[in-house]
Amino acid sequence: MSIAAFRITRFQFARDRIIGDSQVRADDANVAALELVSDSGQVGLGFIQTLFSPLPDQAEIERVFATEVWPGLERQRAIALVHRVNRPRGGNQRATSLPFHEALQVALWDLAAKEVGLPLHTLLGSRRNRVKAYASGLDFHLSDDDYQALFAHAAAIGYRAFKIKVGHADFERDLHRLALLKQVVPASSEVMIDANEGWSSKEALMKLEVIRRAGHDLLWVEDPILRHDYEGLRMLRHAVSWTQINSGEYLDLQGKRLLLEAHGTDILNVHGQVSDVMRIGWLAADMGIPVSLGNTFLEIGVHMAVALPEVEWLEYSFQNFDYLVDEPIEIRDGYAYAPERPGHGLVLSEAARRDWARPQLLPRDQLGEAPANPRLSLTK
Incomplete structure (x- = not known):
């Protein structure tokens, strides 16, 4: 063919x-x-x-x-x-x-x-058909009310892990949003924050300590500093022992390899390029570094997530693309399920x-x- x-x-x-x-x-x-x-x-x-x-x-x-x-x-x-x-x-x-x-x-x-x-995930070597999904708001520009409504809705439909955007010029606003999140999600929830490179390495260290003292436990902090600051990322990994550094989102395949070789991340963040994700995912597995699947268009990343051995999480951010395909990826009770249809299972x-x-x-x-x-x- x-x-x-x-x-x-x-x-x-x-x-x-x-x-x-x-x-x-x-x-x-x-x-x-x-x-x-x-x-x-x-x-x-x-x-x-x-x-x-x-x-x-x-x-x-x-x-x-x-x-x-x-x-x-x-x-x-x-x-x-x-x-x-x-x-x-x-x-x-x-x-x-x-x-x-x-x-x-x-x-x-x-x-x-x-x-x-x-199914694509079977061709890639999967041994399972589902992965935990976390609710990601892409929420930086939402009002407090809409922010709480989004995460309350996510909690109501079964999510138990939530990622919010931080890195505001007024750090009190970041703390405020973390407090607002606590009001609408279960007490046992996993919480992640994403600064999108908004901080310097020393600034990140200081702010993470304030976040901890304010009573917020974090599963990870994502992209706290510049993507190529491997030394700063490595410093944060060792200095902040109570949470994990998640990085690599903005790097190409070569940059991700250099990040791994520099021991600059606890979790490697990848996206939707299937060949690239599998190649770097195999290397990460060889080095014992977990992988997380960030936003992928229409959640196609579920196939790589269930095929790679070190993936625990897939990002889901309620982007409104489902109507573009006949049958979207199923997400239920905090899990994303890889389709059993041939290919990736999405048809325009x-x-x-x-x-x-x-x-x-x-x-x-x-x-x-x-x-x-x-x-x-x-x-x-």
Whole structure:
């Protein structure tokens, strides 16, 4: 089954809430579905996503993909491409003009698993079908009321671990949000904080001690300082013995390897690039470093999470993308379940293609109301 064609469907829509952290905010979504079609009619699906600026018109996305990516895919078998390694040299070491990297890996792995009739997680070597999920608010820009409503809802539907955004210019606000969280989640809950590199290493050490003295136990602190400050991360690991450092989110595959070699993290944070995640996950397992799956589009990361040996947690942040596919990943009672359908189990919804495709770039004020989010309803 060789790859015979591709389809790209561009989406652009308002979000149902502002998402963000101490560094960024977004109130719209810019996504394109990439479908790789085999000569037997099988389809591999991945999603192209930008956070800070809209994708160009669909015709331009298709042109760039056809020019920069398609020549390396046409008439190839997906299963023969997913493990291919190229040694980058000179001008050959460059990103594509649009962010196709993750979408391409996901679509190829989806198609490869379908070629052999297996769920993706089984092809990757899983011995289980579920992983614990924690509720992540992307909550930095929410009001106190909406913040509490989000996490109260998460607790009510079975989550027992919660991650909040910190790193505010006024540190009292971070302490205030931790106190507000305690009011709406069970006392036995696991709590994580994410500073998104908002602190320096010494500042992080001082603030973490204040957080502890205020009575807040933390499972981990995520990205407390700059991603490449391996020495500072290593110092925090040793100085703050009562919690764990979770880092690596912003690093590419090489950067994650350097982070592990520098002993700069207790938990390695990875995302949705299937091949990259498996490669670095194997290395982390060899070094005895646990892995956590951060946000992955439509929770595709559940497949890697259940296949790697050191993964305890998958992030879920109530982003409103479920309507894009026929059957989303099941999340129930604080666990995410890997589908038993061939491939990754996600199929682009024809209703979404009909009703929500936006081939041309629209101004933000023309996006209208956000689609309904069945997994979350916040007070407006």
